[in-house]
Amino acid sequence: MPQAPPVASDFLARALADARSPRVPHSAPFVPERPFPWGGPALSLDGGGAVKAVELERALRLSLAVPAGTAGRLRPVASAGALHPVRAHLLLGPGCPLPPGRYAYDPYAHRAHGRGPAPADAPPGAMVVLTVTVTRTVAQYGHRAWPLLLLDAGHAAAALALAAAPGDVRVSLDADGAELAAAAGLPRAAEWRGRWPGTEPELPLAAAWLLPEGEPAAHSRPLAAWAAQRPAAAPGPRPDAGTARPREPASVRNLRELASVRHLLDHLAAAPGRAGTWHPARRPAPVTDDDLRTRRSAAPSDLAHPLAPDLLARVLATAGGARPDGPKWVAAVGGEAPGLLTVPPGTAPLDVLASGDARPTLARWAAGQRWIAAAGAVLVAHGCPADAPPALIRGSHLAAGYAAGTAQAHATALGLRSRPIGSWQQADLGAALGEAPGHDWIVHGLALAGTPERPHEDTPLPAPPPPPGKEERP
Ligand SMILES: Cc1cc2nc3c(=O)[nH]c(=O)nc-3n(C[C@H](O)[C@H](O)[C@H](O)COP(=O)(O)O)c2cc1C
Numbered sequence: 385m386p387q388a389p390p391v392a393s394d395f396l397a398r399a400l401a402d403a404r405s406p407r408v409p410h411s412a413p414f415v416p417e418r419p420f421p422w423g424g425p426a427l428s429l430d431g432g433g434a435v436k437a438v439e440l441e442r443a444l445r446l447s448l449a450v451p452a453g454t455a456g457r458l459r460p461v462a463s464a465g466a467l468h469p470v471r472a473h474l475l476l477g478p479g480c481p482l483p484p485g486r487y488a489y490d491p492y493a494h495r496a497h498g499r500g501p502a503p504a505d506a507p508p509g510a511m512v513v514l515t516v517t518v519t520r521t522v523a524q525y526g527h528r529a530w531p532l533l534l535l536d537a538g539h540a541a542a543a544l545a546l547a548a549a550p551g552d553v554r555v556s557l558d559a560d561g562a563e564l565a566a567a568a569g570l571p572r573a574a575e576w577r578g579r580w581p582g583t584e585p586e587l588p589l590a591a592a593w594l595l596p597e598g599e600p601a602a603h604s605r606p607l608a609a610w611a612a613q614r615p616a617a618a619p620g621p622r623p624d625a626g627t628a629r630p631r632e633p634a635s636v637r638n639l640r641e642l643a644s645v646r647h648l649l650d651h652l653a654a655a656p657g658r659a660g661t662w663h664p665a666r667r668p669a670p671v672t673d674d675d676l677r678t679r680r681s682a683a684p685s686d687l688a689h690p691l692a693p694d695l696l697a698r699v700l701a702t703a704g705g706a707r708p709d710g711p712k713w714v715a716a717v718g719g720e721a722p723g724l725l726t727v728p729p730g731t732a733p734l735d736v737l738a739s740g741d742a743r744p745t746l747a748r749w750a751a752g753q754r755w756i757a758a759a760g761a762v763l764v765a766h767g768c769p770a771d772a773p774p775a776l777i778r779g780s781h782l783a784a785g786y787a788a789g790t791a792q793a794h795a796t797a798l799g800l801r802s803r804p805i806g807s808w809q810q811a812d813l814g815a816a817l818g819e820a821p822g823h824d825w826i827v828h829g830l831a832l833a834g835t836p837e838r839p840h841e842d843t844p845l846p847a848p849p850p851p852p853g854k855e856e857r858p
Contacts, residue, residue: 397771399648402527404825406809409526412638415519417468421583421619422488426495431481438480438510438594439551441494446676447543448472449494459491461543462681462792464532464806467520470540471586473499473513473568475610477506479596486569486616499569500616503609509595511606513568514540515586518645523638525807530645531781532806534652535828537589538785539804542706544592545665545786546793547676552595552664557709557782558775559607559660561653564588567607569616573650583619587649590782593662605659652778661709668702668790671797679793682801682833684755690719691760691834695798697734699832701727703763703791710783711767711827714813716742717760724817738817749811750829756805760833763791766813770822784828791830805829 429441448470451457459468472489474496476482484502489495489512514537521529521536538557545555565572565588576585593606696715703713704727714737715725722741725734746764747756756762765784768777788804795802806828814824 396648396651396774396777399527399530399644400770400772400777403531404809404811407527409528410635410637411526412523412635415523417520418584420488420490420492422490422497422499422617423620424497424499424617426490426493426497427482427487429481429494429496438596439548440474440476440481440510440594442673443544443548443594444472444489444491445494446547446673448489448491448540450492451677452494457680460547460676460679461540462679462789462804463536463539464521464804465524467524468536469516469518469521469533470537471515471517472544473515473570475502475506475511475513475567477502477508477510479508479599480510486610486613488619498617500613503613505609507593507603507606507609508599509593511567511610512544512592512594513564513588514544514590514592515568515570515588516649517584517586518642518649519584522642522645526638526641528807529641530648531827533645533649534589534778534781535785535788535804535806538782538787539789541590541592541782542665542786542789542793543676546667546671546790547673548592548594549665549667551597552599552601554593554595554601554662555590555665555786556593556660556662557590557707557786558655558658558779559591560655560658561588561650562656563607563611563659564591564653567591567610567613569613571615573646580618585646587646587653589649589653589778591660592665601662606662607660652774655775663708668794668797671793675797676793679796681792681803684753684803684831687755687760687801687803687831687833688758689760689801689834689836690717691800691832693734694732695800695834696725696761696832697727697732698798699791699795699800700725700734700763701732702794703765703787703830705729706787706790707783709779710787711765711780713763713765713787715832716746716762716764718743718758742816745816746811746826746829749808749826750805751807751809753805756829756831759831760801761831762805763788763830763832764813764826765828766824766826768825768827770825780827788828788830795830795832799835801833801835803831805831
C-alpha cells in the first residue's frame with residue numbers, strides 16, 4: 385500500500401485527535417433532507433418476478449428505503465442523529481430485475497433512475513456503491529462528524545447485506561475510492577462542484593455485490609469494467625426538487641468544516657490499485673426479514689434492564705465475527721460481577737478481561753450520555769491507534785459500523801433492546817487497562833438490554849426514541 389505523504393498523515397492524526405477530543409462541536413442549524421436529485425423515469429425494482437434474478441427490491445426495501453406508511457420511521461437502518469447520509473448507486477449486470485445499466489436509487493419512492501448503459505463485460509448481479517453526503521451530519525456534529533459518517537456507511541452496508549443475505553452477497557469496505565466513484569459514474573469530491581454545480585457531492589466509501597442464484601463470484605476486480613465505462617448522467621433539476629443551490633450551514637466555520645470533511649473522507653478512501661476485498665455476508669440465526677423491517681433503537685431510558693449472559697455472548701460473538709477485517713469487541717456489564725467481557729473466537733462462553741464496572745467511564749467518554757452508566761451491557765469496538773494510517777482509520781470505522789449493525793439485527797431477533805453509540809472522546813481503552821496510551825481507542829459502541837417481565841397485559845409500550853437529531857447531541 386502506498387504511504388500517505390507526511391503532510392497528509394499529520395492532517396489525519398490531527399483530525400482523529402480532534403474528533404476524539406473533549407472540544408464541544410459548534411453545531412449549525414438543522415439541515416433538512418433535500419429532495420432526491422436524479423431525474424428520468426422512476427423504475428420499479430421488482431422486475432416482474434424474474435426467476436433467479438437478484439432480489440434487489442427486497443434487499444433495498446429492508447435496508448435503505450423510506451418505510452411506507454410508518455410515522456416517525458425514517459429508514460430500516462440506524463443512523464447517527466437519524467440523519468441518514470448514505471446514498472446507493474446500482475450497477476446492474478446480467479441477472480438483475482432491471483436491464484443492465486447504472487441507476488441511482490431513490491429511497492423515498494423506492495425506485496431506480498437510469499443513469500446510463502452497462503459495459504459489455506459487466507459482472508453478473510448488482511453492485512451497490514454506497515456513498516455519503518456530509519452536509520447534515522457536519523451541521524449537527526461539526527468536527528466529530530466524519531467518524532460518524534464512516535460508521536453510518538458501515539451500518540448501511542450491513543443492513544443491505546443482511547437484507548440480501550439469503551442470497552450470495554459480498555461486501556467490500558476497502559475498494560479504492562477513485563475506482564468506486566468511476567464505477568458509479570460520479571466525479572471525485574474535488575471535481576464535483578466544477579462538473580455538477582449546485583448539487584451535493586457524494587463520497588463513495590463501500591460496496592456490496594449481490595450475485596444471482598448459482599452464479600460464482602468469479603471476477604477478482606468486479607468494479608473494473610464499470611470504472612472503465614464512460615461517466616453516467618448528472619443529477620438533473622427536477623420539477624419537485626427545484627434548481628436552487630443546496631442548503632448548507634451558513635456560517636463560514638461550517639463551510640470550512642464541510643470542505644475539510646469531504647477532503648478527509650476522500651483522502652481516507654484513496655487506495656490506488658486496491659480492487660477491494662469482498663467478504664461474504666452472513667445473516668445470523670434467527671434474524672428474519674421482519675426483524676430487519678422492525679428493528680429500532682430503544683429509548684435510552686429503556687436500556688437499563690440486564691440481559692442473560694448467553695444472549696450477551698451470542699451478540700458479542702456476532703459483533704466480533706461480523707468482519708475478518710474489523711476491530712475487536714468487548715462488553716462492559718455491571719451487577720453482581722461487573723467487568724469487561726470477551727468471547728474468544730469460535731467459543732460461546734464469556735471470558736473476563738478485567739473486573740470492575742466500566743460503564744460509568746464509558747458514559748463519560750461517550751459525550752457524557754449518562755444513561756450508558758446503567759445500560760444492561762455496553763459493547764464497544766476498539767483499536768485504531770492515534771497514528772493509524774488512512775486505510776486502518778477507514779477500515780476500523782466502516783467495519784465497526786458494519787459489526788454494530790449486524791449485532792443490532794441479531795439482538796432484535798433475540799428479543800433484546802439495543803442502541804448504537806457513536807461519539808467517543810478521550811476513550812483510550814488500552815491506556816485505561818494499563819497498556820501504552822494512544823494504541824487502542826474505542827471507535828463505536830452498542831448498548832444492549834433485556835426486556836423486563838410485563839406484570840399486566842396492558843402495560844404501556846416503551847416510549848419511542850427521542851426525536852431525530854436530538855438524542856446524542858453533546
Ligand atoms: C453510527 C451511529 C451512532 C449513533 N450514536 C448514538 C449515540 O451516541 N447516542 C444515542 O442515543 N443514539 C445513537 N445512535 C442511534 C440513532 O440515534 C438512531 O439510530 C436514530 O435515531 C434512528 O433511530 P432507529 O435506530 O430507531 O431507526 C447512533 C446510531 C448510529 C448508526
